[in-house]
Amino acid sequence: MGRSPCCDKTGLKKGPWTQEEDLKLTQFIQIHGPGNWRTLPENAGLQRCGKSCRLRWTNYLRPDIRRGRFSFEEEETIIQLHSVLGNKWSAIASRLPGRTDNEIKNYWNTHIRKRLLKNGIDPVTHRPRLDLLDLSSVLKSASFNLSNLLSIQTLVNPQVLRLATLLASSSNQENKELFLNTNVINPMNQNSTDQTTNVTASTSLLPTNQQWNQSPNMQVNNGQCFSNNLVNLNVQTSQENLIPPYLIDDSIILPKYSEQITSQASENSSFQPSNSENNTNFDMDSIFPTPISSSTPLDSSSMFINGSTTTDDEIQSYCGKNFSFELPQGLEFDDFL
DNA sequence: AAATACAGCAACCGCTGTTAG
């Protein structure tokens, strides 16, 4: 059905709307209500096509439009919904009252997408970009500490860790010894016996399944973590393919995060590490943003770490330091497995 | 101060799904 654009009709205006046009459209809709977009422009005295009027109304003039910067909760919700729904902007918008699909789409393309890419996360699949993951160089790096990698075993695709271990054992004797000498326990696989005393400092900071489930701010359903304020979509997600939100947004839980956060935050805040000498409890509140129920105001450029505000740039910087991988081009991950 | 590059966003384009005749 070939249809020429309605605006091709001569005499119809295109481009930015003037205040006068906005006023005409708003007043007309206030009286007659939205709809009948084809006849609306003529009836409202506008030299616009109906489509243009509809877009102007739905994306800008509607009284329930919520303008301004996206809150952290909104951003978190967008990322999580996008990981499930993909580029279904209208579906995402329907779960964010006052936000339009166009606005969310723009925000995704200009902010979130770039940040995910910068953090090595594929914005389409929401998984680490293995094509950028240069594990061999990471492993050979003088500063590389295998225990760091092992400590995030449960946070990334286990295949990555298998690959890392394989490479480490074959190419880096130092790390190999470290691996053999390090008493590492996968926190997700811990049984009921108290093994935490053997866990290395960095590993003990990770939550157990029980701790995840007990967290006041997060719920684990089918392997998918959602904030309490997020609609449960009942989407079946394979554990194997899961990259949880804490890896895809700015509140990524990272290896040795407590040391990083402590060293950074303690300079100007009252941040205290959650794991004292004998305390293996995981304090989610100390690294996750303030929940929506919090009375503390949030805007899109800030998150809270135990009450201290962190800017986008600081988050970016922090994540960049802790979660940057590089992969040689052409590396096929499956070839290693 | 001027030129250029970049980021953000409103608006448009074109395709698809729905509905009425």
Place this chain on the structure above:
DNA sequence: TCTAACAGCGGTTGCTGTATT
């Protein structure tokens, strides 16, 4: 059932303001 009109959606464009050189 078919067809055309309409409405909605996602991708893309282009304008504008800001930052950098």
